[in-house]
Amino acid sequence: MSNKNSINDNLIQIKEGNSKIYIYNDDLDAIPSKSMSVFYNKKMEINRDITSLAIQSYYDLYAKDNLVIVDSMAGSGISSIRLLIECKNIEKIYINDINPVSEDLIHKNLILNNLNEDNTKIKVMRNDANLLFNKIAFKSNHKKPNVISIDPWGTPNYFIDSAFKAITKNNGLMCVTATDTAVLFGVKPNVCLRKYMAKPLHNEFCKEIGTRILLYFISRIANINNMGIIPLLSFYSNHFIRVFVKTFKNKNLIIKNIKEYGYIFYCKKCGHRFSVENKDLKNINICKICKSDIDLNYAGPLWLNKIHELEFLNKILMLNNKSDFKNKNRIQKILEICQDEIDMPPNYYNLHKICKKKNCASIPKIETLIEIIREKGFKASRTHFDFISIKTDMEIKSLENILSNYNKK
Ligand SMILES: C[S@@+](CC[C@H](N)C(=O)[O-])C[C@H]1O[C@@H](n2cnc3c(N)ncnc32)[C@H](O)[C@@H]1O
Numbered sequence: 001m002s003n004k005n006s007i008n009d010n011l012i013q014i015k016e017g018n019s020k021i022y023i024y025n026d027d028l029d030a031i032p033s034k035s036m037s038v039f040y041n042k043k044m045e046i047n048r049d050i051t052s053l054a055i056q057s058y059y060d061l062y063a064k065d066n067l068v069i070v071d072s073m074a075g076s077g078i079s080s081i082r083l084l085i086e087c088k089n090i091e092k093i094y095i096n097d098i099n100p101v102s103e104d105l106i107h108k109n110l111i112l113n114n115l116n117e118d119n120t121k122i123k124v125m126r127n128d129a130n131l132l133f134n135k136i137a138f139k140s141n142h143k144k145p146n147v148i149s150i151d152p153w154g155t156p157n158y159f160i161d162s163a164f165k166a167i168t169k170n171n172g173l174m175c176v177t178a179t180d181t182a183v184l185f186g187v188k189p190n191v192c193l194r195k196y197m198a199k200p201l202h203n204e205f206c207k208e209i210g211t212r213i214l215l216y217f218i219s220r221i222a223n224i225n226n227m228g229i230i231p232l233l234s235f236y237s238n239h240f241i242r243v244f245v246k247t248f249k250n251k252n253l254i255i256k257n258i259k260e261y262g263y264i265f266y267c268k269k270c271g272h273r274f275s276v277e278n279k280d281l282k283n284i285n286i287c288k289i290c291k292s293d294i295d296l297n298y299a300g301p302l303w304l305n306k307i308h309e310l311e312f313l314n315k316i317l318m319l320n321n322k323s324d325f326k327n328k329n330r331i332q333k334i335l336e337i338c339q340d341e342i343d344m345p346p347n348y349y350n351l352h353k354i355c356k357k358k359n360c361a362s363i364p365k366i367e368t369l370i371e372i373i374r375e376k377g378f379k380a381s382r383t384h385f386d387f388i389s390i391k392t393d394m395e396i397k398s399l400e401n402i403l404s405n406y407n408k409k
Contacts, residue, residue, distance in 0.1 A: 017082045021109045038102045039075040043238050046327045048079050052086045054244045057315035058173045066091035069147040072129040077106035081113050096125040096132050133162035144168045149175040157195050164225040172247040179240045184210030201299040204350040207236050207385040215303035228254040234307040236385050263300035271396045273347050275304050308338050340381035344391035348383045360407040
């Protein structure tokens with residue numbers, strides 16, 4: 001962490017992106033948790049970097065108007081302050097947190113960055129996020145926000161419905177973080193069923209399943225509010241998932257989306273996996289590869305469609321390239337892999353797992369393996385969910401053969 005300056009016994013000044021903020025001294029080295037005076041997690045800087053780039057990209061590509069932003073769980077205000085400094089065309093920003101100590105610190109942090117609260121552009125609030133969304137949704141003389149950010153502790157599920165009631169119905173941008181990854185990744189399957197209305201699976205590609213369950217949940221709640229979503233970027237990093245989705249209200253497209261939700265099947269005996277859309281669902285209980293009738297399990301319902309939009313990723317990469325973020329290289333790596341995975345199947349193979357099963361002495365470089373698979377006429381790419389896994393439409397047995405033969409050379 002750079003530029004630490006103590007201003008009194010309680011507060012310390014740090015720098016992030018192009019902004020400065022005070023955080024509580026005791027919170028600086030604490031494990032990020034609810035017991036902090038005001039939440040701040042330096043490991044989430046990359047989340048805020050990408051959020052800043054995503055909102056700028058959204059403005060350039062899709063916003064029809066200047067930005068009205070709701071940062072509904074602002075903590076120290078760091079994200080909002082960075083947006084005010086890094087993004088152009090912000091018409092209004094609501095900086096909200098339920099914690100009174102946060103509210104007080106946000107005021108201090110705005111002053112520290114010479115951001116003037118006396119104008120109509122910046123509004124600091126202390127509300128429950130749902131209450132805030134409802135106030136905004138039902139105030140007829142207010143322009144609806146085109147950007148809403150939800151960044152809670154744990155699950156965002158309680159906040160999605162009221163956020164959809166508040167946001168612009170067409171071309172709005174919803175930015176949602178989930179940190180309850182044990183739930184979404186299938187360690188606590190019953191909690192996932194209860195909170196996200198979908199069954200997870202704790203297997204080698206559970207991070208992607210969890211992300212797709214989150215997208216399904218967000219999309220379903222959009223649907224009951226007469227909206228649909230287009231995921232622009234969905235990523236996993238440092239034990240959190242963050243998704244950026246654009247809203248639309250075309251009813252035919254909503255129905256198309258609903259038919260395309262579905263299930264992912266996985267055979268824990270042989271590793272075979274496949275997905276089935278709702279509209280094609282029939283009784284499936286035997287693995288077609290190993291014929292096991294007890295090892296085939298499923299996850300879902302979940303989002304099976306694309307989880308990123310190429311033009312959005314291109315734009316973020318371009319802006320990242322011009323930025324001076326210290327996570328610049330890491331962001332570029334994640335985003336380039338996201339580009340590669342766009343048209344790939346919704347799962348991935350962990351190479352260590354396959355090599356262990358096949359007793360392979362060595363694992364080829366991922367780039368080499370991707371080349372071999374492509375030469376055989378199949379699709380292959382890396383995945384940002386797991387840097388030791390690959391995505392491919394090749395079946396497990398053929399992949400195992402490639403890895404075994406590679407070791408015989
Ligand atoms: C993970 S922190 C947010 C961090 C912040 N966005 C950042 O980038 O540093 C979650 C925040 O949500 C706030 N919070 C929790 N429940 C809330 C609610 N129902 N309404 C509004 N804020 C809430 C907490 O006080 C906490 O500051």
